[in-house]
Each structure stands twice: as structure tokens, then as C-alpha cells.
Amino acid sequence: MARFVQAFGICLLLGITACAAPVVPAAPTATPSSPTPTMGAVASPTPAGGPPQVMIKNFAFRPAELEVAVGTTVEWINQEEAVPHTVTSGSPDQPSGVFDSGRLQPGDSFRFTFNQPGTYEYFCSIHTRMRGRIVVKPAPASGYDY
Numbered sequence: 637m638a639r640f641v642q643a644f645g646i647c648l649l650l651g652i653t654a655c656a657a658p659v660v661p662a663a664p665t666a667t668p669s670s671p672t673p674t675m676g677a678v679a680s681p682t683p684a685g686g687p688p689q690v691m692i693k694n695f696a697f698r699p700a701e702l703e704v705a706v707g708t709t710v711e712w713i714n715q716e717e718a719v720p721h722t723v724t725s726g727s728p729d730q731p732s733g734v735f736d737s738g739r740l741q742p743g744d745s746f747r748f749t750f751n752q753p754g755t756y757e758y759f760c761s762i763h764t765r766m767r768g769r770i771v772v773k774p775a776p777a778s779g780y781d782y
């Protein structure tokens with residue numbers, strides 16, 4: 637009888653500590669995770685964390701000219717409902733061969749990383765009047781791109 641009581645008491649004690657243990661550290665760890673400190677204060681044109689994007693819509697690249705720091709990956713997205721396009725470097729009479737997306741169907745995207753500073757003209761090889769330009773700066777302006 638005495639042994640049963642003792643065993644039961646230990647079990648009860650363990651049961652309490654086992655139950656109480658996860659609750660105690662859970663409370664302090666839950667507090668530091670701040671969801672959104674300020675709401676709608678900073679309106680950023682580019683989605684945070686994602687690459688700069690050029691939308692292809694209504695037979696145009698938007699923005700037509702984009703300035704990025706060297707090493708930046710740019711993403712083109714075909715937002716047409718039914719028209720394919722390409723993102724081809726250079727000009728129709730003189731393609732530079734630096735990049736070529738091939739045929740981008742509606743909804744398709746293409747990415748290219750610019751590791752060399754310079755001005756990159758590009759066009760759509762299907763609709764050659766569609767032109768765009770990426771200007772790649774040698775180094776990011778201090779604290780701008782971070």
C-alpha cells in the first residue's frame with residue numbers, strides 16, 4: 637500500500653512537470669515573433685525579397701527601362717491573355733546574343749542575372765517594335781538595394 641502511494645505520487649509529480657514544462661518556455665518564445673510592426677507605412681513598388689520585374693502586356697515592356705545594380709536578377713512575366721512574346725537582347729537588326737527567352741506563352745516568365753555593368757537593349761523577336769532596356773549599374777548605391 638505504501639509502495640503504491642509512493643509510486644502514484646511520483647507519477648503525479650512527473651505528470652505535472654511534464655505537463656507544465658512545455659507551457660513555460662512556450663510563452664516567452666511566442667511573444668518575440670512580431671507579425672507586422674507598421675501597416676501600410678512603406679509603399680514599395682517592387683515586392684520585397686523578389687527580383688525586379690518587367691511586365692509584358694499590351695505589346696509593351698513595363699517598365700520599358702529598368703535600372704538595377706550589377707548582380708541583379710530581372711524577371712520578365714508575360715501577362716498577355718493570348719499573345720506570346722520573347723525577351724531577346726540587342727536589336728532586331730543586331731541581336732547581341734546575351735540572353736534570349738525563347739517564346740514566352742501567356743503566364744510564362746523568364747529570368748536573367750546581369751553580372752556585367754552596361755546598358756542592355758532588348759526586344760521581342762515576334763513583334764520587333766517592342767523594345768526595352770536594362771541599365772546595369774557597376775555597384776549598388778549605398779544601402780539602396782538592401
Ligand SMILES: [Cu+2]
Pocket residue numbers: 695720721722760761762763766
Ligand atoms: Cu511580342
